[in-house]
Each structure stands twice: as C-alpha cells, then as structure tokens.
Amino acid sequence: MRHLLLSTAILFAGPALADRIETTARVTDVTVYPWGAGVTREAALDLPAGAHELVIPGIPEGVAPESLRISGEGAVIGAVGFQQERALPETPAKSPELAAAEDRVRQLKSELSAHASRVAGIKAQGEAAEDLIEFLMKLAESDGMAGNDIAALSGTVGQQLLQARQTAIRAEAEAEAADQGREDLEERLETAEARLEALRGPESARGALVVAVQGQGQPARIRITSLTGDASWQPVYDLSLARKESKLRLDRGLLVRQNTGEDWSGVHLLLSTARPMDQSAPSELQPQFPRIGENEARLYSRSAAPMAEAAMDSAERYEVESVVLDESGVAGSALAGVVGETVVYDYPTPVTLRDGADALRLPLDSHELTPEVVAEAVPRRDDTAYLVADTVNSTGAVILPGSASFYADGALVGRGGLELTAAGDKMKLGFGPLTGIKLEHRTPDETEGARGLISKSSERQEVAELRIRNLTAEEWPLRVIDRVPVSTQKDLRIDWRADPAPDATDPDGKRGLLVWNRSIAAGEEQVITLSTTLRWPEGQMLVGADD
Structure with a gap:
C-alpha cells in the first residue's frame, strides 16, 4: 500500500525555502516486540542558518506513516511529508567495501571472458583443421583427379591430411588444458557476486521524508522514530539435565527476525514484551435483550401477517447482539495482550540483522535450577515411563512462552515448549522416555x-x-x-x-x-x-x- 503525506505550503514565517539538502539517516536503535518493531534512525549534518527543505531518502515501504515522529537538535522541525509515490531517488554514497566488491566482480568477469576467448581461439584452430581434412577428402574423390598424376597428388594430399589431423589433435589437447581453470574462475565469480549482493542490501520499494527545517547555523541531529509490523522476536530455551549430579541448567536466548526492507547494521537492540500492534483496551459489550415467545408449534399455526408484525415490533423495540462463531462453534473475540508488567531486554552489544536473511539467535543468560528427578508413569496412555524433573522458576523473572530443547546427560532428547511461568512457580519438565521401565494397563x-x-x-x-x-x-x-x-x-x-x-x-x-x-x-x-x-x-x- 502506498501513502502520500503532503507538506503545507507555508512552513515558516519569512522568505521561501532557501535550498534543498539531501542526507541519509542511519538506523541506530531498534525495539523489537513479539510482533512489530519501533525503529529509530538519525541524520547528522551541518545545517546553515535559515529555512531549508531536508530530503531523507531510503525510508522502507512498510513504515506506518501515522507512526512517524521527528525531533531535532540544532534545528526547528516544521512540516513533514512522507513521499512514496514520485519519491525522490536515493543516491547514497558507496561504502569502500561495496566499491571493492563491485571491482572484484568486474575483474573476475573480465578474466572469465578472456579465458573463454582463449579457449574458443584454440578450438577454432581445431575446427579449421577438420574443415581442411573434409575438403581434401572430397578433392581426392572427385572426377578431376583421374587425368592427373595420381602418385604426385596422393603424396601432396596425404601430407596435407597428416598435418591437418595433427593440428586438430593438438588443438583439442590445448583446448582441454586451457579450459581447466574455468570452473575455479566461475566459483570465485559466484562467491564475489554473493558478497556483492549481501553488501548491496535489500531491493525494496523506498520512500523519502521531506522535512521543513529552520537551521541555526550549527551542527544538527535529526531523530526519526517509526513503527513497522515486519519484525518479531520470541524466546528460545535450552534445558540441560545432569541426572547423577542433580543439576539442571536453563539457558535463555532470543530469536529475532525482520523483513522490513532494509538491513540493520550495528544497532542498539531492545526486546520488549509490550504489544503495541495489538488490542490496547478491553472489549466493549453491548446490551443483550433476550425475550420469550410462544413455542414453535403455535407460531407455525399462525398466519404470516401477524408473524411479520411481531418481527417488525421486535426490531423497533429491541437491539439484539450479533454473535460470530469460530470453527469450533464458540463465540470468538480479539486476542488480548500479555497480562502483567512489560519486560524489556537491553542487549549489551551492537547487533547486525539483515532484511529477510537471518533468524538471529542471541544468548541472554543462564540459570541453575534445583531439580527433583523422577520416573513418571502413565500406564493408561504410555508403554514406557518418562524422565521428569520437577523444579521451581528460581530465575527471579517470569519465563515467557517459547520453544525449548531438552538435553539429558549431554544428549538431545526432545523438543517442546515452555509455558508462561511466574517467578517462584512450579515447573514440570520432561526429558525423554525411559525405555527400561515398561508399563502395561491390563x-x-x-x-x-x-x-x-x-x-x-x-x-x-x-x-x-x-x-x-x-x-x-x-x-x-x-x-x-x-x-x-x-x-x-x-x-x-x-x-x-x-x-x-x-x-x-x-x-x-x-x-x-x-x-x-x-x-x-x-x-x-x-x-x-x-x-x-x-x-x-x-x-x-x-x-x-x-x-
């Protein structure tokens, strides 16, 4: 979907805008939610005094225009336009790494082309020799040879045939030898093109911000915040049980994905449990007015006219609530956000996350839990007992729902999930079947x-x-x-x-x-x-x- 917000005609009192300045805004801070993300980008420039039109290209299409907020240090912000139709083209300066990658691809393509030309030249010599052989053979078989000195002609043609065959054989061998380096060149070119593609970043529809600013004759910093729905995070867990030592370690991590149309390079990352893209207020119920009437048999015995009158009377005097049923036949409602206080994880080191290319797993922390190990048996359902660890969430924080991997004595024994568990609450964790303990329900x-x-x-x-x-x-x-x-x-x-x-x-x-x-x-x-x-x-x- 495309959006267009137009700036007002008169932005500041005084003369018209002095000039147009184009600059870039780098993503510096990102707060990722279970669904969606808040993205902060900054533009720093020397801004002369007076009124200017500041153009910031490269804004991804997925940004919600109504979520844009712009503030400035060293400048006064006026009207802001987010242009996606007829947006000004982005002309970012190439990084040294990108320029070097483009040069490398051009060099390897040139080497591969020269290699192909050299091999083709050698093959051409062999093809010419084959053509000569074909010509001499046809000449020897022609009727014109009958009146000539057969012995002299045979010697001449035979010598030329020998030389042509030797040339063809030599050209074939030389072509094979010359072609041996082609696969290596192609592999190096493929690697160089992949690196270039990664450095170029995503190709997606981009818009531009057009910001009216009043410069104060000093360095200015423009800060832009926005919301996008094309990012998410979820917790992931590894639970490792050492049964003989009676130890249980919980390793927590974060799995972050983004498909925003731009790469995040070296950003400050926050992970929040808030859900700004979801319902933020309780649902509203409308009054319901049930009424009783005569039973179905008596209603069917009446004429249509009184029934129609009763229906009209009901529609005028009562408002009846509509109910929508989901696939299970139960009345549905919108999902509410997570109940409780928001938890924010501030990741301590800069993070790089490319658009659509990564599912980045970040380690968070580790905790030692105290397990009580037991063989749990449910003969009515299972034919073996299962290794179970009873423990308590002693991390001091809520354990959020997420996928988990379970290890027993160093071996991966299962995949599953953890439920929402408050600090101090009980947990029962399964670590795979105990095939040596047999069960039977008889x-x-x-x-x-x-x-x-x-x-x-x-x-x-x-x-x-x-x-x-x-x-x-x-x-x-x-x-x-x-x-x-x-x-x-x-x-x-x-x-x-x-x-x-x-x-x-x-x-x-x-x-x-x-x-x-x-x-x-x-x-x-x-x-x-x-x-x-x-x-x-x-x-x-x-x-x-x-x-």
Missing part, C-alpha cells in the same frame, strides 16, 4: 465383559491392573498417575477402590486423578489394582464413560 477379567468391563442396564464395573516393570540396573523414584471417572450429577454414583491406595487425589485441583509416589528397585515389578463402579437410575443411559 483388564484381567476379559471373559466377564468387553476388556474387563461388566455392564448392566444401570451399572458398569471395571477392574484394571497397572503394571510397572523396571528392567534397568538401578533403582528409580517412581510416580504413577491414573484416573477415575468424576460424577457431576446427583443420580450418577461412582465408587472406586485402589490397592495399594494412592498417595494423592485431585492433584492441583485436577479432579479424578490419582497419584502414587514410591520407588522401584532394579528388576522389580509392581502392580496396582484399580476397581471402578458406576450406578445410575433405571431407564437412563450412561454417556461419555469410554476413553
């Missing part, structure tokens, strides 16, 4: 029902065995998790019994979950028996009891 009374189920018209019974076998050579702390149904109706009665009894029920408010905390020795097998009975009134049907 229903032993299969002859009495479908997979251990005994069903009647108003009763259902289930007997299940949770089997855990430790095939490793060491003892493990063990946590077994299973569940029983939960009734939300007074007429549905649920009784259950476990042997042995669980150590905890309804952990963290999760109704129906059962937890056994124990240890399992090397080579040991443990069995937990869980019996469940559901009863309901005759004539009713049980719904939603299966897994």
Whole structure:
C-alpha cells in the first residue's frame, strides 16, 4: 500500500525555502516486540542558518506513516511529508567495501571472458583443421583427379591430411588444458557476486521524508522514530539435565527476525514484551435483550401477517447482539495482550540483522535450577515411563512462552515448549522416555465383559491392573498417575477402590486423578489394582464413560 503525506505550503514565517539538502539517516536503535518493531534512525549534518527543505531518502515501504515522529537538535522541525509515490531517488554514497566488491566482480568477469576467448581461439584452430581434412577428402574423390598424376597428388594430399589431423589433435589437447581453470574462475565469480549482493542490501520499494527545517547555523541531529509490523522476536530455551549430579541448567536466548526492507547494521537492540500492534483496551459489550415467545408449534399455526408484525415490533423495540462463531462453534473475540508488567531486554552489544536473511539467535543468560528427578508413569496412555524433573522458576523473572530443547546427560532428547511461568512457580519438565521401565494397563477379567468391563442396564464395573516393570540396573523414584471417572450429577454414583491406595487425589485441583509416589528397585515389578463402579437410575443411559 502506498501513502502520500503532503507538506503545507507555508512552513515558516519569512522568505521561501532557501535550498534543498539531501542526507541519509542511519538506523541506530531498534525495539523489537513479539510482533512489530519501533525503529529509530538519525541524520547528522551541518545545517546553515535559515529555512531549508531536508530530503531523507531510503525510508522502507512498510513504515506506518501515522507512526512517524521527528525531533531535532540544532534545528526547528516544521512540516513533514512522507513521499512514496514520485519519491525522490536515493543516491547514497558507496561504502569502500561495496566499491571493492563491485571491482572484484568486474575483474573476475573480465578474466572469465578472456579465458573463454582463449579457449574458443584454440578450438577454432581445431575446427579449421577438420574443415581442411573434409575438403581434401572430397578433392581426392572427385572426377578431376583421374587425368592427373595420381602418385604426385596422393603424396601432396596425404601430407596435407597428416598435418591437418595433427593440428586438430593438438588443438583439442590445448583446448582441454586451457579450459581447466574455468570452473575455479566461475566459483570465485559466484562467491564475489554473493558478497556483492549481501553488501548491496535489500531491493525494496523506498520512500523519502521531506522535512521543513529552520537551521541555526550549527551542527544538527535529526531523530526519526517509526513503527513497522515486519519484525518479531520470541524466546528460545535450552534445558540441560545432569541426572547423577542433580543439576539442571536453563539457558535463555532470543530469536529475532525482520523483513522490513532494509538491513540493520550495528544497532542498539531492545526486546520488549509490550504489544503495541495489538488490542490496547478491553472489549466493549453491548446490551443483550433476550425475550420469550410462544413455542414453535403455535407460531407455525399462525398466519404470516401477524408473524411479520411481531418481527417488525421486535426490531423497533429491541437491539439484539450479533454473535460470530469460530470453527469450533464458540463465540470468538480479539486476542488480548500479555497480562502483567512489560519486560524489556537491553542487549549489551551492537547487533547486525539483515532484511529477510537471518533468524538471529542471541544468548541472554543462564540459570541453575534445583531439580527433583523422577520416573513418571502413565500406564493408561504410555508403554514406557518418562524422565521428569520437577523444579521451581528460581530465575527471579517470569519465563515467557517459547520453544525449548531438552538435553539429558549431554544428549538431545526432545523438543517442546515452555509455558508462561511466574517467578517462584512450579515447573514440570520432561526429558525423554525411559525405555527400561515398561508399563502395561491390563483388564484381567476379559471373559466377564468387553476388556474387563461388566455392564448392566444401570451399572458398569471395571477392574484394571497397572503394571510397572523396571528392567534397568538401578533403582528409580517412581510416580504413577491414573484416573477415575468424576460424577457431576446427583443420580450418577461412582465408587472406586485402589490397592495399594494412592498417595494423592485431585492433584492441583485436577479432579479424578490419582497419584502414587514410591520407588522401584532394579528388576522389580509392581502392580496396582484399580476397581471402578458406576450406578445410575433405571431407564437412563450412561454417556461419555469410554476413553
């Protein structure tokens, strides 16, 4: 989308603008948000006293014109125009690196052209010799040879054929030898062109700022800030568990991307959790006026005229709220920003991030956490236990949602994500399967029902065995998790019994979950028996009891 903001005709009291000055503004500071970025660029120049029109080309197309803010030191800022249609062309000075890269590409292209010409000349000698051979052969076969001295002509033609064949063979060998350096030249040219392309920066639609300024006869610094939606950042984590040492290290990093149409070179980078591009105020609800009416059967028995009158009456007296359903059939609403205080990460060293070319990962910090390692078993769902570390967010700051890599004793065991975790809150982290601890969910009374189920018209019974076998050579702390149904109706009665009894029920408010905390020795097998009975009134049907 293109935008055009025009400056007013009269900018300052006094004479017309004295002259037009073109300068460049380099990006110096960038604040990247989870979506979008605030970009600050600066232009420094000696500005003579008086009124001037300052032209700053090279402003990317993705900049939101309404977000532009301009301030000046050593100058008074007047009207500002952001031109994208008929914008003045950008004429930046070439850096020494760019000029050298262009010279290198030109040199290699010239060398490759000279190489090709040399090889082509050698091949031409061989082709000429082949043409001579073809001519002599046709001459020897012609009718004009019959009246001549056959012996003399044969000697002459034979000598010329020999020389031509020797020339062709020699030219072919020389051409092959001369062509050996071509691939090396082409590779060097490809590398030089890639370097030149990187130094040139992105080619995108650009606009220009036209700023009316009043110079004060001293060095001036123009500061331009703007917002763009073409950048983002997200946290990334590495979690490394050393089980025997009972150590857990959390390494935090930041993954930054930008596709703004310009390169950021050596900028001061801030990462903010604020979301200026998102909703900033709560949603507004409109009154809802439900009404009752006659049932559907009676309405259909009426004539159309009274129904139409009732509809018109309803439209005049009531405002009914419209509801939009998403794909799941639930009323949708705009996403709100992150709740809580804004967190800002000030990266300590300058950063270079090219347009669309990098997903830059920046290290942030590391923290040592205290883990409690356990083998967690869910026989109803899994056939092996999993290595789990229970810990607490002791970093002193909130852990933001982000992707994570999990390492156990130096080996990568999984990829996943971390949820939003407040400082001091609990964390449960999984570090891959323990294939030596086998799990089985068994229903032993299969002859009495479908997979251990005994069903009647108003009763259902289930007997299940949770089997855990430790095939490793060491003892493990063990946590077994299973569940029983939960009734939300007074007429549905649920009784259950476990042997042995669980150590905890309804952990963290999760109704129906059962937890056994124990240890399992090397080579040991443990069995937990869980019996469940559901009863309901005759004539009713049980719904939603299966897994």
